[in-house]
Amino acid sequence: MYRESQPETAPARVSRGTASTSTPTEHLRGASRAGEVLRPTTQQQTPEESAVWTPIAEEAERATRVLHPHSLRLPRPTRRRVLTVANQKGGVGKTTTTVNLAAGLALHGLKVLVIDLDPQGNASTALGVDHRSGTPSVYEVLIGELSLGEAAAVSTQTPNLLCVPATIDLAGAEIELVSMVARESRLKEALTSEALDQLNPDYVFIDCPPSLGLLTVNAMVAAQEVLIPIQCEYYALEGLSQLLRNIELVQSHLNPVLNVSTILLTMYDGRTKLADQVTSEVRGHFGDLVLRTVIPRSVKVSEAPGYGQTVLTYDPGSRGAMSYLDAARELAERGAQEEMS
Template identity: 70%
Template sequence: MSDHETPIFAAARQASEVLRGDAPALPRPTETRIITIANQKGGVGKTTSTVNLAAALAMRGLGVLVIDMDPQGNASTALAVDHREGTPSSYELLMWEQAAEDLMQKSPHAERLFCIPATIDLAGSEIELVGLDYRERRLAEVLDKDDLASLGIDYVFIDCPPSLGLLTVNAMVAAHEVLIPIQCEYYALEGVGQLLRNVELIQQHLNPSLDISTIMLTMYDGRTKLAEQVAGEVRNHFGDRVLKTVIPRSVKVSEAPGFGMTILQYDAGSRGALAYLDAARELNGRDPRFGGDEDQTPDADPDRDATVASAGDGESNVEDGR
C-alpha cells in the first residue's frame, strides 16, 4: 500500500488487479512445493483454505495443482471441475492406473490452476489400500517433483479428508510440508496433538523430509476476546510457523463453493478474498523450513480486517468452515 492510499482504496485496487489479471506475478519457488493440508477435526476451513490459496497463487502467475483426496469432493466442486462418478480421479492415481498428467483438469478460475478431482470411487479406497503393496506410499510413488516441474507446476496442494486414515497418510508421505488450519474458536487445539504425533511417526518411519511448515489461523473474529486468546495461544505454541495473516470469519467465503467458485471469483473485494491473497503471498515468501519471511510477506496489521470490511461486502461475520 502506498503512503497516499487509504486501506479501503488499497483493498479495492488489489481486488481490481486480481479480477483483471493485472496483479504482479509472484516469484517462483526454486523447486515444486508439495503441501498437504490436514486436520482431522472437521469444520476448520481445510478445504476452503486449500482452494483459495491455490487460486490466489495461480492468479499471481504460479502453476498450481490441487489433488482432492477427500471422497466428498468439495475441493473439486469449488474449483468447478468435473467429478461425477466415473470421471478419472485421484482414485486412479492411487491405484497406479493413470498418471497425474493424464488426470489433471484445468479449472476455469485461473489459467494455471489445475485439479485432480475426487469421485465417489475414493470412498472405498482405504479398504482396498490395506491389501496393496506400498499402501502408505502409493501417492508418493507417482508424484515426482521433476515431472511436476516439467509440467509448469510450482505448488501441489493435497486436500485430505477429516481423518487420519490411509488417504491422509498417503498425502503426508507424498508431501514435503504440512499446513494445518486451526480455527480461532473453543477446542481449537483439540485433536492437533494426535495429528502432530502422527506426523512425527511418518517422519520417523516413512518420510523423514516431512515438516510442519505452516499453521494458518482461520475463522478469526476480531470482535471477540476468544479469537484473540486462541490466536495468542497458537502463536505461543507454534511460533514462526504461524502465518501473520489470519483468515476472518466471512459468510462470503462459505457461500462461494455453492456457486462452484473460490472466494476470489465470488467476491474479490471481500475481506476473505483479501486475506487469502495476503496468506498466499506470505506462504510463497516463507522458507519451507519453518518460517524465514522475505520482503513479500505482508506486515501484520491487526486492524486490517475491520478496515477492509467497509470496502467489501458489508457481510455478517458468519461462516461454516469446510
C-alpha cells in the same frame, strides 16, 4: 496430457460497489426536481478534498488488485513445493484454505496443482472441475490405472490452476488400500519427478479428508511440508496434539523430510475474546510457523463454492478474498526467503 474441465464456469461476481464516475455537478443535475433551483457553489474543491475515502471505493480498489494480477507477481520457489493441508478435525477450513491459497498463487503468475484427496470432492467443486462418478480422478491414480497427467483437469478459475478431482469412488479406497503393497506410498509413487515435470507446477497442494486414515498418511508420505489450518476456537486445539504425533510417526518411519512448515489461523471473529486467546496460544507455541495473516469469518467465503468458484473470483473485493490473497503472498515470500537462506 491433462484434460479441460467440462462444466462451464459461473460468471465472476461483480464487486458490490464501484466508484462513481460522475462529477459533483452532474450528480446535482440528476438529483434536481421540478421547481428546485440549484445554486452553484462559489468555492472550488481541490483534488485532495474531492477524493473522499468510502468503504465502497476501498472495496472496488481491492477488487481491481485481484482481477488485474499483473500488478502483483509472486516469487517462484527455486524448488517445487509439495504441501499437505491436514487437520483431522472437520470444519476448520482445510478445503477452503487449499483452494483459495492455490487460486491466489495461480492468479498471480505461479502454476499450481491441487490434488483432491477428500472423498467429498469439495475442492473439485470449488475449482469448477467435474467430479462425477466415472470421471478420471485421484482414485484411479492411487490404484495405478491412470497417470497424474491423465487425471489432471484445468480449473475454470485460471489456466495456471490444475486439479486432480476426487469422485465418490474414493470413499472405499482406504479399504482397498489395506491389501495393497506399499499402501502408505501409493500417492508418492504417482507423484514422481517425471509425472510432476509434465505438469510443471510450482506448488502442489494435497487436500486431505478430516481423518488420520490411510488417505491422510498417503498425503503426508508424498509431501515435504504440512500446512495446518487451525480454527480460532477451543475445540480446534484439542486434536492438534494427536495430529502432531501422527506427523512425527510418519517422519520416523515413512518420510523423514516431512515437516510442519506453515500454520494458518482461520474463522477469526474479532468480536470474541476467545479468538484472541486461541490466536495468542497458537502463536506462543508455534512461533514463526504461524502466518501473520489471519482469515476472518466471511459469508462470501462460504458462498463461493456453491457457484463453482473460489472467493477470489466470486467476490474479489471481500475481506475473505483479500485475506487469502495476503496469506498466499506471505506463503510465497516465505518460501522464496527460505530457499535464499
